[in-house]
Amino acid sequence: IGTTFAGPYDDWPDDSICGWLEVKPTHAGYLGEAKKRGLTCEGGKAVKGSAKTTTTTKSTSTTKSKASTANSDITIYEVVFSPAVLKELLDRVISKTDYDFSKHKLTNNVKDIQCRFTINRVVYDNSELGVPEHWDMAKGTINVNGSDVEFGEGSYWKMGGLSTDKSYLRDEVNIKLTEDGHFVGKMAYFTHTVKQGEVPREPLYPTLTKHKRSTPMDLNNIDDVYASLWIDVEDWAGGIMRISRCKYL
Structure with a gap:
């Protein structure tokens, strides 16, 4: 008797699969699970009654097939997006990190710099000045080349959900260093912890x-840097990016 293993998304509700698929439409795992269930997704939700029955047909090997087996089972699934969802996906091609740096005086370091960083939440519910929380939302390294700031390999968000996709720290960051030591620009920033199975x-x-x-x-x-760069995010909370342990590369 063969052993059956549960898939990583087997216990996820249909709406969670569609929610993840809406924001990451090319993600192989979410796409495969939606196909497996035969879901029709619209607005991040599964359309009621959209699950399709599995159709299995027999097909014999042809000259186009490189396999030597005589018969194989072929299962075909379909995922359908509404026109509104397709339009929204196309609109996202516009970069959310576009920023005009011309109003800043940027540094032009001769040597590359690498530092450690953490990002901590600052809560404004009970204080206008904000109360920093003592746990890391993100951590890793930053690299400064001239005025360009990049997050180093191995840097990561600790907020779960979409933040586990490290491409956000690689591809959705547009930050530069000014000559007086500030970071300016835009970046993807995760504000809430998301647990497995929750809507992203x-x-x-x-x-x-x-x-x-x-x-x-x-x-x-550089050898004695300890910077605290405050970030305004929302009315209820923001963040502090702490920079330390810098060195020339």
């Missing part, structure tokens, strides 16, 4: 500015 939350794209409460990087003393 898309990131926000806050603008990083020369915040009045920030302690910028001291570019004249």
